[in-house]
Amino acid sequence: METRVIGISGSPHRHGNTETLLDAFLEGAESGGAVTRKVVLRELHYSPCLGCNVCHKTGECVVGDDAPGLLGEVMTYDCLAVASPIYSMAITAELKGLIDRAQYIWAKKFVLKTLYFENEHIQQHKGIFISTAGLPYPNVFDTAFPSITALFNILGFEYFDNIVANDMDRYHGIKNHPTALAEAHRKGKHVVEKIRELKIDALSRASADQSP
Numbered sequence: 001m002e003t004r005v006i007g008i009s010g011s012p013h014r015h016g017n018t019e020t021l022l023d024a025f026l027e028g029a030e031s032g033g034a035v036t037r038k039v040v041l042r043e044l045h046y047s048p049c050l051g052c053n054v055c056h057k058t059g060e061c062v063v064g065d066d067a068p069g070l071l072g073e074v075m076t077y078d079c080l081a082v083a084s085p086i087y088s089m090a091i092t093a094e095l096k097g098l099i100d101r102a103q104y105i106w107a108k109k110f111v112l113k114t115l116y117f118e119n120e121h122i123q124q125h126k127g128i129f130i131s132t133a134g135l136p137y138p139n140v141f142d143t144a145f146p147s148i149t150a151l152f153n154i155l156g157f158e159y160f161d162n163i164v165a166n167d168m169d170r171y172h173g174i175k176n177h178p179t180a181l182a183e184a185h186r187k188g189k190h191v192v193e194k195i196r197e198l199k200i201d202a203l204s205r206a207s208a209d210q211s212p
């Protein structure tokens with residue numbers, strides 16, 4: 001039973017602190033048997049949402065760029081890891097821009113009601129937020145959580161866990177952090193094991209329901 005994990009890096013800084021933490025998570029997921037894919041938002045081409053609200057009538061986005069294809073693809077995965085550094089006390093423009101472009105999926109769910117996720121689907125689809133910040137404030141990630149919650153809710157993923165590391169300025173980078181990379185690796189493996197367990201439980205419940 002294959003578990004597929006997609007990691008989206010919203011950092012404009014290639015192979016910086018945040019992407020490195022995401023890589024550790026994806027390596028952990030692979031060690032748990034998952035098939036993984038990483039998408040780097042700065043390499044894609046998409047514009048911010050136009051706010052035209054056409055999707056409220058059609059369920060489709062009128063902008064023909066990379067965003068709808070990526071968002072559609074994400075929904076085929078079992079686990080979505082979204083990574084962003086904290087810039088100006090929030091997620092990056094790259095990631096916020098993508099989240100806003102998910103409005104057409106929101107419209108399908110809440111306006112047109114043509115899309116619905118069963119609770120079992122949501123439980124088997126796990127969302128993980130990965131972030132790093134320069135400052136030592138424990139609350140430095142707080143403004144990120146609502147947008148990430150919105151993204152996971154729209155796409156049908158349960159918000160499963162955070163992997164966050166602050167105080168990067170003092171550590172001079174994620175590679176010097178005492179625990180973050182090991183934590184990311186462990187959590188990558190753990191979430192894959194958890195999804196597999198939930199799928200096996202669901203299959204055995206379904207076969208018990210069918211037995212005479």
Ligand SMILES: Cc1cc2nc3c(=O)[nH]c(=O)nc-3n(C[C@H](O)[C@H](O)[C@H](O)COP(=O)(O)O)c2cc1C
Nearest residue numbers: 011013016017018085086087088089132133134135
């Ligand atoms: C434009 C910009 C804005 C930043 N704003 C903040 C901030 O508001 N709070 C903070 O703790 N760190 C801030 N930082 C520091 C980054 O969050 C930190 O260095 C992070 O680990 C960078 O990750 P990256 O290597 O993936 O870009 C900022 C960095 C940049 C480049």
